[in-house]
Amino acid sequence: MSYAWDITIPADTRCENPVVQYLKLHKGVITRIEIKFAPGPHGMVKVRIFRWETQLVPLNRDQWITGDNEIVRYDLYYPLTVEPYELKFVGCSPDTKYPHTITVRVNILPESIAYASLALGKLVSFFKKIFGVR
Secondary structure, eight states: OEEEEEEEEOTTOOTTSOEEEEEEOOSEEEEEEEEEEOSSOTTOOEEEEEETTEEEESSSTTOOBOOSSEEEEEEEEEEEOSSSOEEEEEEEOTTOSSOEEEEEEEEEEOHHHHHHHHHHHHHHHHHHHHHTOO
């Protein structure tokens, strides 16, 4: 299942009072999070994504994802097994003169498919290593 949200961060939104939006999902395993920055913010729009109070994106706490005309991708296996099935988007844009829209995409697979895919990937990597394939 794929989810997508366009989230607008108003001009000059301070990090002390950020835009917060809860991204409603379904039970499963998050396998990818993408954050799309359209052209224009020049790294001045900052984004974080949390599960409860645990910061998932970026992994280094107290830091932010920034960008300009790019998609930032995170491949991960993060199970959502306890309700509420949601992530928290936090964004700010200090010192900007225009609002900016950030697109967040989340891919979720059922647990059985996500873990089978992970196991298959590890098996392929194992055989590549044995046979010297890069």
